[in-house]
Amino acid sequence: MTPARRPDAVDSSVLSTAVDLSGGPGMIPAARDLVRAFVARLGEAGVEVPRTFPDDARLVVSELVTNALRHAPGPCRLKLALVDGQVEIAVTDTGEGFPTFLPRDPLRVGRHGLEIVTRLCDEVITKPHDRGKTVYARLPLA
Template sequence: MDASVVSTVVEFSGGSAMIPASRDVVRRFVARLAAAGVEAAGTFADAARLVVSELVTNALRHAPGPCRLELTLKGDSVEIAVSDTGDGYPTFLPRDPQRVGRHGLEIVTRLCDEVITKPHASGKTVSALLPLL
């Protein structure tokens, strides 16, 4: 299937409402995948919602302005890309089971095959490749 057939882009103006709204975008996107006959593991929808929540939350915390969420079918994975206006890069913290919170990027890297941050003129885009199966 052509990846352009199943993709979505949503622009958020900012604020904490974009976190639950981003999970709704994932729910609708997963339904579109199913309608297009794309096979996904039973855990895919939950994993996709978690990855999106973590990336959008990071965008809100570190660049509280506008945020763009893009979901695109790419072969046997879905690329989840979150763009924001922040100039800082995600920071990997050392593994610490005693730490409360700040495990978002660790969770994303465990679930996804690849996580890449790309700078652009007005901020950055964090892209994560989540396998369907």
């Protein structure tokens, strides 16, 4: 999938937040807390947030941060930004490998995280950089 805007573009008018996660079991709850706070900021900014959006956003963030925790050494960074009426979720890690999108298989036990992410999000892309990669997922607010 291709991004609607370049993921490395910077727009100071965009509502965004980020956190560096150092690893360990506290990463997932910290990531979910960031989502909760960001959704509250969206509401305060007058952005209409559908009823299911907070749960969908927490699920996508949990899956992407879990993948970073499992498959990449070192810390990761989670960034959430309101872009073009969607929330862009970006997880940057130090892993060299790209996410593996497996074909749908209802009999497979586990490894459905990216399948869930791609079903909930309009776009999912991975961009390599000199110290790993960033996975971007666009979650619609409609």
